[in-house]
Amino acid sequence: MSTWTNWAGNVSADPTAVGHPATTDEVVAFVLAHPQVKAVGAGHSFTPIAAPEGALLHLDRMNLVLSADTTTGLVRVQAGISLHDLNRSLAALGLALPNLGDVDPQSVAGATSTGTHGTGARLFGIARAVAALQLVTADGAVLEIDGDHELFDAARVGLGALGIVTEVTLQCVPAFLLHAREEPMALSDVLTGLDDLVDGNDHFEFYFFPHTDKALTKRNNRVPEGTPPAPLPRWRHLLDDELLSNTVYERVQRIAARRPRLVPRINELSGSLLGAREYTDASHEVFISPRRVRFRESEFALPRAAAGEAIAEMRRWYDRSGEHVSFPVEVRFTAADDIWLSTGYERDNVYLAVHQFHRTDPTRYFAAMQDIFVAHGGRPHWGKMHTLGADHFRTVYPRFDDFVAVRDRLDPARKFTNAYLRQVLGG
Ligand SMILES: Cc1cc2nc3c(=O)[nH]c(=O)nc-3n(C[C@H](O)[C@H](O)[C@H](O)COP(=O)(O)OP(=O)(O)OC[C@H]3O[C@@H](n4cnc5c(N)ncnc54)[C@H](O)[C@@H]3O)c2cc1C
Missing domain, CATH: 3.30.465.10 (Uridine Diphospho-n-acetylenolpyruvylglucosamine Reductase; domain 3)
Incomplete structure (x- = not known):
């Protein structure tokens, strides 16, 4: 049986059987035939949430x-x-x-x-x-x-x-078109005007570069009906998204991994190279970018009001830790929802996502960030790296025990469990 590995390459498993059903009936037959079953999607989780301990089901x-x-x-x-x-x-x-x-x-x-x-x-x-x-x-x-x-x-x-x-x-x-406006800004200016930027745009996010005051902001807004698309010219897409953001970036990350002391200067340069650009395109074309540089990621949702303080604490850590972090931090926002184990459950959130090149050990960096995020009531993305267990989740998800009770009822023999689920849900 061939080994299953996730996209980031940090999780692998050797399933006892692999199924590729085409219908719900075939899924039922597979589930009944195996004592342990784990469905996997595209293996794009950084945590071992999808790692099978028995049979693997590909849909x-x-x-x-x-x-x-x-x-x-x-x-x-x-x-x-x-x-x-x-x-x-x-x-x-x-x-x-x-x-x-x-x-x-x-x-x-x-x-x-x-x-x-x-x-x-x-x-x-x-x-x-x-x-x-x-x-x-x-x-x-x-x-x-x-x-x-x-x-x-x-x-x-x-x-x-x-x-x-x-x-x-x-x-x-x-279907809708988005007007995308990407613009470098000083991080201090982004933080000063954060509420206006977040509330004044349909989709606002920014990246900031550790060890610098540089940020890249992205504002995506729906355009009035009848607005014609004005996509990026192909050469610009190839230059920015393929060459700079992937091919060159991969090489830069390799250099940073070998010579960490260069990282602050590399980040200054990366933050300066990214230019402003505007275009209008179908929503999915604007949202989605190719990601070919392999990395590891940890991301936490915090109450939105904690954004400024948490980022200030992160920057203090970059200054004093001696760690050289070459990947930018991604900052996003969502509204409160009603799904029990959604990071957005009954809370407007800021998301802080930290990354590290796949050849660099992220353990110390991610642990320090986790401490900062947890102190603000952080809820980690279920698919991104963290070391928290059920005790933590019980304190940040009001319906955690209700979810566990549903699991006990639907899967008393733990057919669908694995080590990650034992860690985060207990038992
Ligand atoms: C490059 C990259 C970019 C990313 N960008 C983002 C982002 O912008 N925003 C964000 O929030 N996340 C992002 N992620 C994280 C990613 O979206 C999640 O980890 C997601 O769960 C991966 O989906 P998948 O299909 O690969 O599922 P997998 O990782 O294969 O599985 C995830 C979970 O879903 C379960 N599952 C899969 N199929 C089924 C099924 N049919 N029935 C029941 N359970 C099932 C698995 O058992 C597992 O528990 C990114 C990840 C990568 C690698």
């Missing part, structure tokens, strides 16, 4: 759009479809997801199960667009869980702990 053949109602915007898909394929199918129907993260290889089930999100102070993570889902449970039952079902708020961000998601109904919106 890569369950990748169809099953039905679409362009009037209501409700679209039913098989849960293994990638966001990439989904975005293209939706565009052909004149529809779109209301918000997206940075990349699109993830499966719909994988992305929603960990609470994958983008940015937008009035918007939510992708799981908030789930209107219904079909779940195969440990006893082989097929549950249809919609907004009226008692499991709805547990199952939309289910961490893969409740069963296998086989179909998802998504509440989509009419």
Whole structure:
């Protein structure tokens, strides 16, 4: 049996069996045939949340759009479809997801199960667009869980702990264009005007470069109907997104990994090289960027009001720790939602995401950042690196024990568990 490895290359496992079902009935048969089952999507989690301890279930053949109602915007898909394929199918129907993260290889089930999100102070993570889902449970039952079902708020961000998601109904919106404005700014200016930037744009985010006062801001706003698209010219896309952000950046990161003392100067230079640019394109073209440089990531959601103080503490640590951090920090925002284990549960959030090149050990850096984030009530992204356990989650998720009770009921023999779920959910 071949070894399974995640995208970042930091998690691998040797499953006892691998299934590629094409239908819900085949999923049921696989679940009943194996004592331990783990569904994997695109392996884009940095945590071992998807690591199988027994049989592995790939839903890569369950990748169809099953039905679409362009009037209501409700679209039913098989849960293994990638966001990439989904975005293209939706565009052909004149529809779109209301918000997206940075990349699109993830499966719909994988992305929603960990609470994958983008940015937008009035918007939510992708799981908030789930209107219904079909779940195969440990006893082989097929549950249809919609907004009226008692499991709805547990199952939309289910961490893969409740069963296998086989179909998802998504509440989509009419396709829309975004005007993107990317602009370098001094970090101190970004922080001074943060509320206006966050509230004054549909999707605001910024990156800041450790050891410098440099930031790159991104403002994406819906344009009035009838505005023509004005995409980036292909040469500019190739120069910025492929050459500078990927090919050159990979080489720069290799140099930084070998000669860490150069990092502050490299970051000054990186922060200065990124120029301003504006363009208007289909929403998914604006949200998604290619990410070819391998890295490790940890990301926490904090109450939005803690943004300034937490970033100040991070900067003090960069100054005094002696650690040289070559990757920028990504800062995003979302509105409160109603999903029990969503990082956005009943809280407007700022997200602080720290990265480290895959050849550099991130342990010390991420541990220090985790301490800062936890002190502000941080909730880690379920798919991004952290070392926290059930004791912490019980304090930051008011419905944590209700989720655990649902898990006890649906999966008493722990068919869907693994080491990560034992760590974060207990038992
Ligand atoms: C380069 C990169 C960029 C990223 N950008 C963002 C971003 O912008 N925003 C963000 O929030 N996150 C981001 N992430 C994190 C990523 O979106 C999440 O980790 C997501 O869960 C990965 O989806 P996947 O399909 O790869 O799922 P996997 O990592 O394979 O699995 C994740 C979880 O979903 C479960 N699962 C998968 N399929 C099913 C199913 N059918 N039924 C039940 N459970 C299932 C797995 O068991 C596991 O628990 C990024 C990750 C990478 C590597």
